Amino acid sequence: MDSVESQVYVIIFSTLFLGGIMSTFVIAMVFIHRQRQAQNRQKVDQIKSEHEKTLLNIENEIQQDTLTQIGRELHDNIGQLLSLAKLNFGSIKPEKHAEGKEILNQVIQEVRGLSKTLNLDWVESISINEFIGQQLERIKNTGFCETTLEADFELVDLPKDQKLVLIRVIQESLNNAIKHALPNKILIRISENGEGKQIRIQDDGIGFDTALQTNGSGMYNLRKRMDTIGGNFELTSTVGKGTEIILTLPN
Structure with a gap:
């Protein structure tokens, strides 16, 4: 027991x-x-x-x-x-x-x-295509260089936060081209591929070695701003052959 x-x-x-x-x-x-x-x-x-x-x-x-x-x-x-x-x-x-x-x-x-x-009411009333067209026309009218916009479609109905970021990033990219690149031509192309809708900003200016030149915090800030809306910022440049910036929009 x-x-x-x-x-x-x-x-x-x-x-x-x-x-x-x-x-x-x-x-x-x-x-x-x-x-x-x-x-x-x-x-x-x-x-x-x-x-x-x-x-x-x-x-x-x-x-x-x-x-x-x-x-x-x-x-x-x-x-x-x-x-x-x-x-x-x-x-x-x-x-x-x-x-x-x-x-x-x-x-x-x-x-x-x-x-x-x-x-900022104009931000909501204007499309990205119209804004880019105005910016390029303004640059062209100064006689600084030739400009071209090629668009496969109209970027419309974007949320205000995306539009604000895109407007500022495009402005800064064009300002950098004017200040540093000394181009004969600036081309902006709006297209779409497997990665999504993209805005390509190209110039045929002097370019720079991306491994040596950081352009201060400017490029970092542009990249970070695209991150805030779920987009992507990519820059490539070659000395003597110009610079290309690719802005990929969130899906």
């Missing part, structure tokens, strides 16, 4: 011991799972915060560029038109007064156009 009781006690003890181990294991797994959930939430919140911060910085940069452009237009264009109108109104000839009125009408149209760019 004592032997049977001993066996029962051993079985009970073993069961309790194993039960305790299992309970401890379950509690530990639940704790680890919750800890990982908390860490994942922190990572998601951090990514979201960085994304929002990047978009805010881009909006501020675009607004600053817009204000700079408006200041330039007020000084170089509208200011000259007003001076010309003043000269015409100062004349005693009736035909000069008529010319002055025409100039004032032109000034009014210019001011209305500038007023539309004081906020």
Whole structure:
């Protein structure tokens, strides 16, 4: 009997011991799972915060560029038109007064156009194709170099965050080409392949050795900005043969 009781006690003890181990294991797994959930939430919140911060910085940069452009237009264009109108109104000839009125009408149209760019509403009202066309036309009109846009389709209905990032990255890529590449021609092509929709920005400028030249933090910032929208930034360049930037949009 004592032997049977001993066996029962051993079985009970073993069961309790194993039960305790299992309970401890379950509690530990639940704790680890919750800890990982908390860490994942922190990572998601951090990514979201960085994304929002990047978009805010881009909006501020675009607004600053817009204000700079408006200041330039007020000084170089509208200011000259007003001076010309003043000269015409100062004349005693009736035909000069008529010319002055025409100039004032032109000034009014210019001011209305500038007023539309004081906020970012234009970002939502313009397609990426239209924006690229405007940028290339502006460069071409300065006589700096020839420009071409080739598009297999229209990039429309993009989310505002994607459009903001693309606009800023394209602006910076073109600014870098103007400042550093000294090209005779800039070509932008919008196409699609197995990787997705792409925007290729090519110039036939002086190029550079990507292994030696980092262009400071500029390229890193452009790459990081494309990362924030799930896209990709790729740059290739050869000394004497120009530079190509490929922006791949998220699917």
